[in-house]
Structure formats: structure tokens, C-alpha cells
Amino acid sequence: MELLVASAIGTLTAGGVYLLLRLRTFPVILGLALLSYAVNVFLFASGRLAIDMSPILSKYGDASYTDPLPQALVLTAIVISFGMTAVLVMIGLGAFLEAESDRIDIDPSEDREDKTKDGDA
Amino acid sequence: MSDSGHFLFLIALLPFIGALVPGLMIRAGRTACAVFTAVPTALALILLMTLAPSVMRGEVVQAQVEWLPQLGLSASFFLDGLGLLFATMILGVGLLITLYARFYLSGDDPMGQFYTYLLLFQGAMLGIVISGNILLLLIFWELTSLSSFLLIGYWKHLPEGRQGARMALAVTGAGGLAMIGGMLILGDIVGSYELVDILAAGDQIKASEWYLPALILILLGAFTKSAQFPFHFWLPHAMAAPTPVSAYLHSATMVKAGIFLMARMWPVLSGTDAWFYIVATTGLVTMVLGAVIALFKDDLKALLAFSTVSHLGLLTMLLGFGTQAAAVAAVFHIINHLTFKAALFMTAGIVDHETHTRDIKRLGGLRHLMPVTFVVGTITALSMAGIPLFNGFLSKEMMLEEASHTKWLGSYYVIPVFATIGALLSVAYSYRFIVHVFLGPVRDDYPHHPHDPPAGMWLAPALLSVLVIVIGVMPFVAEALVTVAANAVTGADLHPHLKIWHGVTPALYMSVFAIIGGAVLLVLHAPMARIWNASPRPEAKVLFDWFVNSVAGASRWISEQSHNGAISRYLAIFVVTSVVVGASAFVGSGLSAPTRGLLSVPPVIAIGWFMLVVATISVVVMHHNRFRALVLIGVIGLTISAGFVYLSAPDLALTQISVETVTIMLLLLALHFLPKTTPKESPMGLKIRDGVIAVLAGAGVGGLAYAFMLRDIDTISDYHIANSYEGGGGTNVVNVILVDFRGYDTYGEIIVLGIAGLIIYAVMHALLDGPASRRLRNIDYSQDRSRDRHPLMMVVVTRVLMPLAAMVGLYIFLRGHNEPGGGFVAGLVIAIALLMQYMASGFAWTQARQRIEYHFMIGTGVIIAGLTGAGAWLFGRPFLTSSYTYIHLPPIEEFEIATAMLFDLGVFLTVLGAVMLMLYSLSRIARYAGETVNLEPMDYDPAKPATGEKEDN
Structure with missing residues (x-):
């Protein structure tokens, strides 16, 4: 089981990083989505894996529980990563509508415009 | 803490509190604004005077409140003779400048802003001279740089004003940074940042191997602030400020901060060869150089600016001598320079204000048109020249006396000769100020017909010129203050006697020679100025601009090379760096043996894992078709939710599944406006490079996860489980x-x-x-x-x-x-x-x-x-x-x-x-x-x- 989870984290990370390095906004956003899956599962796994040990206190005092702390952290992380994705999507969309291009890199030829502007020294 | 201690806090705070008022009160009129500026200054001065008697008796008033004890920073204040002298000067001249500025500034200038800046500066300056903790002193020191920047650049519409302000900030700010380093070293040697402790640890500091670095760093701060060679060039450019600012900052206060600091640290740092050769030589060079340039400046304020540079050099040199008599002379000259130089700046401002020019070549003959200004200007300029019966003469005699028996690199001639040359040049430019501006025939081509200004404008310099004569004729009136300040500087118990006639001494010969030689120089001024203007010489502003531009160019080049606008490149660098750092941490430390076994894998879970991996790979392969990629992302998210259910995380599963839904909706909506496909534009090389980076990163993270999942840790979660119901009232931990x-x-x-x-x-x-x-x-x-x-x-x-x-x-x-x-x-x-x-x-x-x-x-x-x-x-x-x-x-x-x-x-x-x-x-x-x-x-x-x-x- 641990091997499966670890390899899933690894695959998600690799896919996320690869998409992150693409040149257009949309794949980068997808890459970030994959990476946030990977990070969330990674954080969750730091509490070690457990089956049938939900952190819901049992009425019969003899139950054992999995580590609840990483779960609480990941829960908010999931919601926050949604917020972050939404902001990125909006900014990417705005950039595309303003520039008519969804490239994320500045073209080196456009970069030279403000070189002539120096201080008024 | 005594009551007098509370007064110290109040004195330090008053200007800052007062600074809030003029900016708001400007609608009440300009006079009201000036009054509201004068009130906190006057209050602080009155409070200071209540403390003065005990300080004059030789006591030290102290007050302290812990601020950041972890850093050794406390809000402690400390008033001794030196602090009293400077604080009186700052507040007293501050009052005079407030009055003068009310009449000097025109109705178009935002006067409320001016007074607010002025009070801010006054507070910062006051803070320097009464700080009892060197970290606190550094804070005030930086504040003076900032507030003087605002004052120098007050006429924002003038490019010279902006450039001058920037230059002043760059030079004094850089010096301030060096000084922070020096002060921290001092504090480190002594083990305390309290001034009292540091002043008591002079021998320990001089014996330390860090003495020289600390000395050089602190002197860098003092020299830049006090415009010592080779940092003197900012001061003339700061003259673009309104004249009240020049009179305040550049005669009495800011440029004296460096002198103050050297005087304050005199017991700790002086007395070594390093101190003598660095400080005295710099002072000597600055004194002569400043005087030479001043003689050939045609702008009245530039003449005064370079003469200030020259006199600051004189003070620096005296402090550099390291003898007690020289320290007394320095303290006395600080007072005298303040009286005549502030008055001279204000006189120059009046001339500028009335004739609309400061160019000496267009002036002359003003004695008939502006008699009051003529009298004030002449008295103070004669004092600057060092003519007997004016106060400048007394301290200059004491300087020449000290110079006459100081040995420099084995020679008894270097310092006396150059000091005499400096004095001679000083006489020459002072004469020039009188002769070329006020004497001579009345001209008919002034840009504006001049007459004496309203009393509000000449009162302040007139008061100072009265002081010039009073001290010049009856030097004993200043004796008590000089004594207590000099004792504070030297830490000794001195009883100097200030008198006009010292008998026939070498200093007298030097003085007479200077006074006569100066007159000769003035006669020869026109031909010499032609030679001077024809000869090539390095222009400090050009060098400074070249330096700033080349630093800016180099920075721009570096940032363009490293920061070329390609986000994908930054991300690649970031990922690779993370992987390398993570991997190197792994390599360095041995991995302990696993303590947990593997859980078994039911077939359903294996299928889920398979789906997840296939979906992830498919996203990567098929991401060019954006809709398809979205569907696959959905598959991944749902699989992960299912995984959370299986792995005892029902809350996570619920959250993940609902967030998943919302995310997909969001991306679908966005995709409506975005291109539906991603063009295939990455070259093969880039794909392979990114693929390698991705696989490395994935392997690293996966490996790390696998490694820690097999090992147990101590967790704080047991506390949460145990207290969830008892303390939090819920069973869902x-x-x-x-x-x-x-x-x-x-x-x-x-x-x-x-x-x-x-x-x-x-x-x-x-x-x-x-x-x-x-x-x-x-x-x-x-x-x-x-x-x-x-x-x-x-x-x-x-x-x-x-x-x-x-x-x-x-x-x-x-x-x-x-x-x-x-x-x-x-x-x-x-x-x-x-x-x-x-x-x-x-x-x-x-x-x-x-x-x-x-x-x-x-x-x-x-x-x-x-x-x-x-x-x-x-x-x-x-x-x-x-x-x-x-x-x-x-x-x-x-x-x-x-x-x-x-x-x-x-x-x-x-x-x-x-x-x-x-x-x-x-x-x-x-x-x-x-x-x-x-x-x-x-x-x-x-x-x-x-x-x-x-x-x-």
C-alpha cells in the first residue's frame, strides 16, 4: 500500500512538474493542480497510512485512530489550493484577453522597450 | 528615574508630536503654521533650560526605558555638556529658522509641509545628540538622512533639488550604513550598546583587534555626514534647497552631526596614531580644498557651502589632534561657526530674495540699498575671516596655536603651513563676500530692485550677529558652556580661559599673515579666477553620476541576464534547486531502518492506483487537447477522494470531492474564453529536458514519501485525540x-x-x-x-x-x-x-x-x-x-x-x-x-x- 501511495505521489509530482514547465497558461494551471494533489497526498501520508481508523472518536473506548493533525492541515490546504487555482485562472484569463496570447514567457524581443528610460540623472 | 529624566523623553518627543500639526494647520494661515512650529520647539527649549543648571554643574541627566532588551536596544537618553550644547543650538537655531522661513518662503510653496519636515528633522537631530544608546543613535542618524532628503528636495519642481537630495541621501545614507557596522562592532567589544558603558570602556576598545575596522566604519559615517574630503561634493549640491534649509542643516545641525559623533566618541577612539593620521589629515585636506574652491565660486550659496566644508575640515582636524586643548578649541569653534555661518546663509538668502540673483558677478554696491543686511553680513563675514573682536578670531587663534606645535610624519611644518594657507584663503573669500556684494558702486542692472527685507527676515541673522560681537568682545560669557561641553568631550576636568589677547605667539604671526595675505588674494582675484576656470579639474558630480550609472548599468545587466522574463526557466531552476537541495540532505544523513511494515493491497485499490497513474500520464501526453485534459483531471481528483475514504480520512474525501467539482466548473468556464488547444511548440530538446527534471522531481518526492511512511514518528496528535471530546466537545477530531x-x-x-x-x-x-x-x-x-x-x-x-x-x-x-x-x-x-x-x-x-x-x-x-x-x-x-x-x-x-x-x-x-x-x-x-x-x-x-x-x- 505504501508503495502505491508513494508511487502515485511521485507520478503526480512528475506530471505536475512537466506541465508546469510548459509555455502556455492552461497547461501550467493543470500542472499546478496535479502538484497540489501530490502535495496534499504527501502531507496526508506524513501521518502514516491507516485503514479503518477514522479519527472519529468511538463510543467504545478501545478503538485506535489515525493521526488527525495532517488531515486537518490537508483539509484547509485543499480549499486554499482551490482559491489559488481560481486566482491563477483569472489572472491567466486576464492576461490572455489583454495580450491576445496565453504564452507565459516574455518574448525576448519585446523586453527591450524600456531600456532607454533611465533616471533623470 | 527622576523627573528630569521624564523631561528628556518629552524633549525628544516634542518635535515629532509637533510635526503632525503644521501639515494640518496650513489652512489656518502661514503665520499660524509658523507659530505652531515654534511652540513645540520653544517648549522643548524651555524644558532643556530647566535641565541646564544641573548639567552645567557637571551632572549627567539620564533616562531609560527598555525597548528591545534582546537586541540591547533601549530607549535611553543622556544629557551631558556636549549634548546640552548641541541641543541648545538645534532648538535655538530652529526657532530662528522658523521665523526666517515664514518670511522667506513664498505663498506658492506648501509651507505646512515645510514645517512638518523641519520639525521631523529637528527631532531626528535632537535625538542624535541626546541618545544614550548607540543603536538608538543610529536610528536617529538614519532619520536625519531621510528627513534632510525631504528638506533638500523640498522644491520638487527643480531638477537640481531632486538630484541634490538624491545625492545627499546616497552619500550620507551609505556612510550611515558603514557606521551601523562600526557601532555594532563597538557594542560587541564592550558587550553593551549603552553610551555610558561604551564611554567607560575606551581602553578595552583601543586594545581590541577590531579597533581599526570599527574606527574606519564609524569615521565613514561621520565624514560623509560632515562632508569631509572625498565625500565633500554632496554639500554644495544640497544648496538647491531653500535657504532656510541650508542655514539650518548646513551650518548648525546636520553637517555638525558627524563632528558631534567624533566628539562623542573622542574619549573612546582618539589618542591613537590611526585616529590622528586619518582624522587630522582628512580635516586638513578638507579645510584647504574647501577654502580654495570657495574662493572661486560665484554663487553666494556655493561660496558659503564650500566655506562650510572648509570649516568642518577645521573642526575635524582639531578633533583629530587628539589633545585636550584642541578639543576645547573645537567646541568653541562649533559655537562660533554656528553663529556666523547661520547668519551668513540667511544674509545670502535675503540678498537672493531681494535681488533675485545669487551670482556675485551681478551684485555689488548693495550697502546703500540694503544697509541692515550690509551690517549683518559684514559683521558675520569678518567673524568668518577671523578678524579680532569677532568671535571667529578667538577660535581660529586657538586652532592656529594648536596647529603650530603639532608634528605630522616627523615634520613640524606641514600642519602649520597648511593651516595658515587655509586661514588665508578663508580670509580671502570672506572679504570677497563683503567687497563684491556690498561694496563698490551701485549698479543699475539688478534683476530686481533691492531694498531691506521686513524685520521678520533680518531679525534672526541680526540676533546672531549680536552674539558674534558679544562673544568676540567678551569671550568669558561663553566660557561656562565651552567648559562643560569640552569636559564632556574629553572626559577630563578642564578649566579653559577664553581671552582675546594671548600675547605675541606664533598663532598671532600666522593670523596677521593670513589677514594681510587674504587681502592681497582678493586684489588678485580676477586674474586668478581666469586661470582657475581655464584649468581642468575633476568635477565631483560627473564622477558621482558616472559611478551611479555604472552601478545601475551593472545591476541591470545582471538582472537581465538572470531575470529574462521566461517564467518557465525560473520554474525549472526552482525545481532543480529544490531537488538538489533535498537530495544532498538525503545523501548527508544515514537513513535509519524501517520500523513499519507494508499494508496489504486489495485488488480494488490496485485498480484505483492504476487508473490514477494512467490518468496522470494521459494528462501529460494529451494536455494539448484541453477539454480532454480537464476530464482526466476530474478522474484523478475522484480517485484521490476514493483513496481518502479507504485510508481513514472521510473529511478529506468529502472536501476533495466537492472542491474537485468546483474546480472543474471553474476551469470549464475559463476555457470558454481561452484557446481550446495548446499548440505543439516545444522543441524535442526542451521536452526531454523538462521530462528529465520532472522524473527526477517525482522520484525524489515519491522516494521521500515512501521513506517516511515506513518509519514511525513521535506525534503531538495524541493530545488532540485525548482532548477532543473533553476540551472541544466534539468527536470528529x-x-x-x-x-x-x-x-x-x-x-x-x-x-x-x-x-x-x-x-x-x-x-x-x-x-x-x-x-x-x-x-x-x-x-x-x-x-x-x-x-x-x-x-x-x-x-x-x-x-x-x-x-x-x-x-x-x-x-x-x-x-x-x-x-x-x-x-x-x-x-x-x-x-x-x-x-x-x-x-x-x-x-x-x-x-x-x-x-x-x-x-x-x-x-x-x-x-x-x-x-x-x-x-x-x-x-x-x-x-x-x-x-x-x-x-x-x-x-x-x-x-x-x-x-x-x-x-x-x-x-x-x-x-x-x-x-x-x-x-x-x-x-x-x-x-x-x-x-x-x-x-x-x-x-x-x-x-x-x-x-x-x-x-x-
């Missing part, structure tokens, strides 16, 4: 952690989420108001629009589902404290139910039925959560302490209700509001893009496809 144990974190997180929602809303508005809006209107989206936009079945089902979904949301919310669920999940569930309405029945239809603004929801949520937390204060508990009780309502079983639930309500509202605001903003763009909207649901009509749609306008 995850929820209790969220709303109780770590409630503060959650509070921060919902605020972040709310801000994200507001950002999106704001970006949407910026877009719709910008050039993008025209583009949006012209895009033709018809090809991806369905004919049946609002299918009957979907409308009916969502409408039926709405109350059910709301019920489920409520249920999830209520059970959250004890069973999986809670505010986060409930908020998402309700959000999805609402979004379904938008999708099924259309934007306009749903919007028309929306009663509560989403911003309001976010705000209410945050406020409810915050108030719940603050409620704990009422019971004397820390923020966000929760409490709970059990209630029994007849039809329902007994249940417990916790304040944490109220907090969770805040979470719920914020999440709901933020998510809705985000998707609402995206859909508004769609509406703006010219999409028709329906006001009725189910607008499908096969016979007339276009009817039923109304243009939204």
Missing part, C-alpha cells in the same frame, strides 16, 4: 482541530480564501473596464454554444435538487463537530447546489433571484468567526477559546452545542461567499462578452430558435 485547537490557523485561512475571492472580483472589474472588454465583445463564441442551453430535464432536476442539496448541506454542517463534515464541506456543497442553478437556468435568471451579495457573505463570515473568537475575551479566556454545553429540545435527542459551531458558521459563510464570488465573476465575463441571456428558464423553442432570447442591455 479533525473538525475539532480546525475550529478549536488550531482555530487561529483556520481563521487566517478563511480570510485568505475571502481575499482570493475579492481579488478575482477585482481582476474581473479591471478586465471589463480595460482594453480587454472591446476584445471580449468582438469574440464570436457561437460555434461552441449549444442550441439547447437550458435543457428541460436539467432545469427540473436542479430545481428539485436545490432544497435537497440545501438540506444535505445543513446536515453536513450540523453533524460536522461529531461526524465527518463541517463548515468547509457544507459551504462547498451549498455552493455546488447554487452553481447548478446558474448552469441549468442561466445567469440572469439566477442572478435575479439572488438576495445576498457574495461580498457581504464573505465579510459576515469573517466577522462572525472573529467575534466568536473575541467572545472568549469576555470570559477572560484567550482568543478563540471555545466552550460548549448540552441542550435538550423535546422532539430531538439531547445534543451539545459549542461556540465552535458559531465559528464554523463563519467558516461556512466565507467559503460559500468566496467560491460563489469566484464563479460569479467568471460568468459575468461571459455575459459581458455579448452572450444573450434568458430571463425565463427553459428557453428552447425548436420552431423559432432565436425567440425567447433577449439581448441583455
